[in-house]
Amino acid sequence: MKIKYSILFSVFVGLQCLTAQQILTPEEAVALALENNYGIKIANKNNEVAENNTSVLNSGYLPTLTGNAGATYNLDNTEVEFSDSRPDAVLNGAKSNRYNASINVNYVLFDGLGRHYNYKRLKEEYQLSELQVRETIETTIIQLFSIYYTVAQLTENTEVLEQTLVISKDRLTRAGYQFDYGQSTKLAVLNAEVDINNDSINLISIEQELKNTSRDLNVVLGNAIDHNFKVNTDIDFVLNLNREELYEKAKARNVSLLQVNKNIQISELDIKTGKSAYLPTLGLTGSYGWNENNNNAASFVAVSTNTGLSAGINLTWNLFDGGSTLTRVRNAKINLENQQLQKEQLLISVERDFENAWDDYQNKLTIFRVQEKNIKTAQSNFDRSQEQFKIGQVNSIEFRQAQLNLINAELSRNQAKYDAKLSELIVLQLAGELLNVQF
Structure with missing residues (x-):
């Protein structure tokens, strides 16, 4: 303004x-x-930048929210010895893949x-x-x-x-x-x-x-x-x-x-x-994640899927820097x-x-x-x-x-x-x- x-x-x-x-x-x-006048125009633009910097979006009071996702594909040659009575196995070109996605939130409650x-x-x-x-x-x-x-x-x-x-x-x-x-x-x-x-x-x-x-x-x-x-x-x-x-x-x-x-x-x-x-600095963390594993024939579990919430609180105190x-x-x-x-x-x-x-x-x-x-x-x-x-x-x-x-x-x-x-x-x-x- x-x-x-x-x-x-x-x-x-x-x-x-x-x-x-x-x-x-x-x-x-x-x-x-x-x-x-160009000098006045430039000064007004600099003033707009200073005004933008006073926004709550630049205050550090709002939490941060991030999203992560990933996928992994494996093609393995595997020799397996089982601990039970099953016969040993040799797998050539065994395929497996894993997928994951999560949303993470961080919020600083107190930073001194x-x-x-x-x-x-x-x-x-x-x-x-x-x-x-x-x-x-x-x-x-x-x-x-x-x-x-x-x-x-x-x-x-x-x-x-x-x-x-x-x-x-x-x-x-x-x-x-x-x-x-x-x-x-x-x-x-x-x-x-x-x-x-x-x-x-x-x-x-x-x-x-x-x-x-x-x-x-x-x-x-x-x-x-x-x-x-x-x-x-x-x-x-x-x-x-x-x-x-x-x-x-x-x-x-x-x-x-x-x-x-x-x-x-x-x-x-x-x-x-x-x-x-x-x-000290006191902060909250939270996340919601999804993971899926498609394993090869050598694994005990063929497919596993996990979803869930996690939350935590952390305290950081730089005693001497x-x-x-x-x-x-x-x-x-x-x-x-x-x-x-x-x-x-x-x-x-x-x-x-x-x-x-x-x-x-x-x-x-x-x-x-x-x-x-x-x-x-x-x-x-x-x-x-x-x-x-x-x-x-x-x-x-x-x-x-x-x-x-x-x-x-x-x-x-x-x-x-x-x-x-x-x-x-x-x-x-x-x-x-x-x-x-x-x-």
Whole structure:
């Protein structure tokens, strides 16, 4: 049974018509990744194996039943001396055959509680496998949005450069008119042509980068959609994130910590399983058999047939096995101590990673807000320079500088926006909340 998360409840509707849509939303991207990503598929298959291992058929609690059958044919040359008064006999090619069949049952009544602890271990391993699936999903979602937001950023950057090229072409037209009417030199026209070429090259490069990154995104989605798609460039930040609350959740719900806790429980069961070898094993056996013998003429009995039931109880106690059980128990205890040390180490790492991720998120969110204000300043400066350029109060070099300032501000704003959103997702991942948010 695959792990079900709240994120799955609202994202699978309408996926079959995605190829007809132009915009790939974050919800649809997550749904496609959960359905088609090969890493997630493999993790789910491994989880199915772990679930199968928890079946009662793999518990050791059920009896074993075996069937046996056989047939023997003899062709003998026999010399017989009878103990009574009958004369001696010589038999050449004397035939005899035997047939047998049986059904045998074996059942272990008590094995020192070894199968009990082993069965509990299999259940813990299944829960560990579920956590591993969750970790794979979280890692895949972070990978997905790292590429998704890169596609979104490149999409907005492409729009910026397209608009830049339009403005540069208009500038070339104006420079040509000014040169024709003697209001400017040929140098202004040449500068405008150079800038158009540079803008065209930048646009061609970013369009190719956008195509390549879109293909990367489709790989994460299991190549489930047509390559001609766009992504949603609107970003909504999760409001009112509380640092202390998220930190407490990180210590309680971080998937890596949950896995090491599960490994500790498994190690404790390994110790108990090892100690079970100190106790005896008690078992029941039973069988029902049929035997038929067809003897040659030298035998006192020509044909004999036996059928019957047999049952027994056996007790096995390994009083000394050379110390192998003791060694296994000691090693299991050491492994438990290692798991506990790993947990302590992981707690320190999770605390550090959370603090770093939180500070990084706050810084990038601040940078994004500053870049938003910077856009307004750069846009106002560009609009004023454009108006002055049209009436000849600003030369082409000054106008180009204002244009470059606006371009750089827009590109920086785009990067800051998606960097901040990705940082937010990493904070939520560390806090174990990534699969509980609406994308």
